[in-house]
Structure formats: structure tokens, C-alpha cells
Amino acid sequence: MKLLIRGAGVTGLTLAHELASRGADVTVVDIKRQIAGNASWQAGGMLAPWCELESAEDAVLTLGRGAADWWDAALPGHVMRNGTLVVAPARDVAELDRFGRRTSGYRAIDAEAIAALEPDLEGSFTRALFFADEAHLDPRRALLRLQQKLVGMGVRFEFGYGAVHQPSCDVEADCTGIAGRQPELRGVRGEMLILKTSDVSLARPVRLLHPRVPVYIVPRSGNLFMVGATMIESDAAGPISARSVLELLNAAYALHPAFGEAELVETGTGIRPAFTDNLPRVEREGNTIRINGLYRHGFLLAPAMARQAAVMILGTEMEKERADEAHH
Numbered sequence: 001m002k003l004l005i006r007g008a009g010v011t012g013l014t015l016a017h018e019l020a021s022r023g024a025d026v027t028v029v030d031i032k033r034q035i036a037g038n039a040s041w042q043a044g045g046m047l048a049p050w051c052e053l054e055s056a057e058d059a060v061l062t063l064g065r066g067a068a069d070w071w072d073a074a075l076p077g078h079v080m081r082n083g084t085l086v087v088a089p090a091r092d093v094a095e096l097d098r099f100g101r102r103t104s105g106y107r108a109i110d111a112e113a114i115a116a117l118e119p120d121l122e123g124s125f126t127r128a129l130f131f132a133d134e135a136h137l138d139p140r141r142a143l144l145r146l147q148q149k150l151v152g153m154g155v156r157f158e159f160g161y162g163a164v165h166q167p168s169c170d171v172e173a174d175c176t177g178i179a180g181r182q183p184e185l186r187g188v189r190g191e192m193l194i195l196k197t198s199d200v201s202l203a204r205p206v207r208l209l210h211p212r213v214p215v216y217i218v219p220r221s222g223n224l225f226m227v228g229a230t231m232i233e234s235d236a237a238g239p240i241s242a243r244s245v246l247e248l249l250n251a252a253y254a255l256h257p258a259f260g261e262a263e264l265v266e267t268g269t270g271i272r273p274a275f276t277d278n279l280p281r282v283e284r285e286g287n288t289i290r291i292n293g294l295y296r297h298g299f300l301l302a303p304a305m306a307r308q309a310a311v312m313i314l315g316t317e318m319e320k321e322r323a324d325e326a327h328h
């Protein structure tokens with residue numbers, strides 16, 4: 001059976017992995033020239049199903065709690081299981097209680113425990129929430145490595161405008177994110193920046209709560225820190241606004257003043273594809289499957305959605321083959 005996947009973001013690549021590891025003949029096409037520049041490329045890479053409960057349905061936890069294991073099995077060595085630390089500046093400490101009421105899977109910790117986890121934050125915060133079971137990965141490395149692995153598994157990749165016109169296949173999977181044509185789909189703009197400094201070291205993502213501008217910082221190798229992310233109801237993909245740069249940098253500086261001296265090496269914008277309920281969907285229409293609406297949770301939810309889609313695709317095909325055999 002020939003399968004065509006449109007879109008080489010995290011959704012398309014995880015689906016390719018699920019299908020290819022079940023022996024399917026898979027081609028992935030992307031309208032861009034390479035794996036970069038899509039929403040997945042701009043992501044923080046947090047695998048944080050408990051923290052996400054702050055603003056998400058329980059389904060995000062149910063679907064996302066196995067994600068770190070999936071990534072670990074698919075790409076050994078890429079997942080860092082150091083948990084998430086959630087802090088708030090002294091004047092916003094009530095935000096910690098609010099965050100705690102809306103989430104689960106954490107331990108409330110004091111200044112000493114904060115310093116033990118993150119020595120560079122010693123003396124900066126008196127209380128924090130520690131989500132020990134959460135994980136993170138570097139999304140760009142993970143996407144590139146996954147593509148490389150898929151090529152090794154026999155998956156074909158075609159990039160660029162020309163690649164979109166592919167010969168017919170048995171089943172097509174639309175994983176085109178915000179370019180998908182589902183009627184309810186909307187874009188939620190997320191702006192981010194990347195700082196470089198050797199004066200701060202963090203072992204895990206740190207979320208800094210604030211009533212208006214909550215921000216997180218995700219450490220990456222090479223003294224890089226991804227600072228994200230805005231949530232703007234818009235599918236405008238233009239450059240980051242000055243105000244967003246100010247807010248993200250202010251938050252980074254509030255977390256550690258040494259970020260004030262960091263190099264601002266990149267700014268970026270990604271459009272999160274979301275449905276009205278902010279939950280992902282796998283839909284089937286004839287020979288086309290659509291996986292979309294991964295919203296804030298692409299790396300967290302793509303494995304579960306890809307598994308669902310793979311069962312839907314291969315399960316039906318296997319039934320068809322059995323019916324054909326019976327017929328002959």
C-alpha cells in the first residue's frame with residue numbers, strides 16, 4: 001500500500017514513523033524547501049502534560065503522558081527528563097497557587113530545593129512548583145534526526161512547490177498544519193526568541209508566571225535558551241513585534257539578570273493550528289486522513305495522534321485486503 005503524507009512538521013514525521021515501522025510504503029512531501037520554518041521548528045520542545053493542564057483539557061494529559069517514552073524510543077538520547085520548574089516573581093506569588101490549583105503532578109518546593117535543582121536561581125525565588133515527571137527535547141534536532149532515521153527506514157522525502165503534485169496513492173494523510181483546509185481551523189500566533197549566554201545554566205524548562213505575560217525558558221545545548229511564547233489569536237506569520245520582544249526579554253531578565261547581557265541570536269514566529277476546542281483531531285474522508293489542531297502541544301500529542309491515524313489507515317487497509325482475498 002502506498003501512503004502519501006503532506007507536511008513534514010512534527011505531525012507528518014511522527015505519522016511517517018508510525019507507518020514505516022509497521023512496514024508501509026511512505027512518501028512525505030512538503031511545500032517548503034527543507035525541514036525548517038514551520039510551527040514545529042519554532043516550538044519549545046516541552047513535553048509537559050501536567051503543566052499544560054493549567055489551560056488545557058484532561059485529554060491533553062491522557063494523550064500526552066506517553067510522549068516522552070515515544071520520543072525516547074524513536075530517538076534515543078534526545079529526551080531530557082529533568083522535569084519542569086514553575087516560579088513567580090515575589091509580587092506575583094499568588095499566581096503559583098492559581099497554577100497549582102489548575103494542575104497536578106507537582107511538588108511545592110522552597111528556596112533551598114530550588115537552589116538544589118537550579119543553582120543559578122539561588123536566592124531569586126522563595127517558592128516554586130516542581131513537575132518532576134515532565135521532559136523536554138530540542139525540537140529542531142529531533143525533527144532533523146527523525147527525518148534522517150525515516151530515510152534509513154525507506155521513507156522518501158520530496159520538498160518544494162513541485163513536490164506537492166504527486167502521483168496517486170492508496171491513502172493520503174494531510175498534516176499541513178495551519179495550511180489545512182478544515183473549516184473550523186484557526187491560527188494562534190506564537191512568537192519566540194533565542195538567547196545565547198554562557199553566564200546562565202539551567203537543567204530544565206523554567207516557567208515564569210505572570211498574570212498577563214507568562215513566559216518559559218527552555219535550555220538547549222550550545223549555551224542557547226529558547227524564550228517563548230506569545231499566544232495571539234492570529235494567523236499572521238510576519239516577524240515578531242517590538243512589544244513581544246520587550247515582554248519576552250523582560251521576563252528572561254526577571255528570571256536571571258545575566259540574560260540582559262546575552263546575545264539575541266534569533267527571533268521567530270510560528271502559527272499553531274487549533275480547532276475551537278483546542279484539541280487535536282484525526283478525521284477520515286474517503287482515502288484522505290487529516291491530522292490537525294495540535295495547537296500548543298505538537299510534540300506532546302503528535303505520537304498519540306499518529307498512532308491513532310496509523311491504526312485507522314492500516315487497520316482499514318488490512319480489512320480491505322482480507323475482504324479482497326475472501327472475494328477471490
Ligand SMILES: Cc1cc2nc3c(=O)[nH]c(=O)nc-3n(C[C@H](O)[C@H](O)[C@H](O)COP(=O)(O)OP(=O)(O)OC[C@H]3O[C@@H](n4cnc5c(N)ncnc54)[C@H](O)[C@@H]3O)c2cc1C
Pocket residue numbers: 006007008009010011012029030031032038039040041042043044045046047164175176177178179189190191192228229230269270271272273292293294295296297298299300301
Ligand atoms: C512558539 C511556539 C512554541 C511551541 N512550544 C511547544 C512545546 O514546547 N511543546 C509542544 O508540544 N508544542 C509546542 N508548540 C506547538 C507545536 O509547535 C505545534 O502544535 C506543531 O508544530 C504543529 O505541527 P504540525 O506538523 O501540525 O504543523 P507544522 O509544523 O506547521 O507543519 C506543517 C507542514 O506542512 C507543510 N505544508 C503546508 N502546506 C502544504 C502543502 N500543500 N503540501 C505539502 N506540505 C505543506 C508546511 O510547510 C509545514 O512544514 C509550540 C508552537 C509555537 C509556535
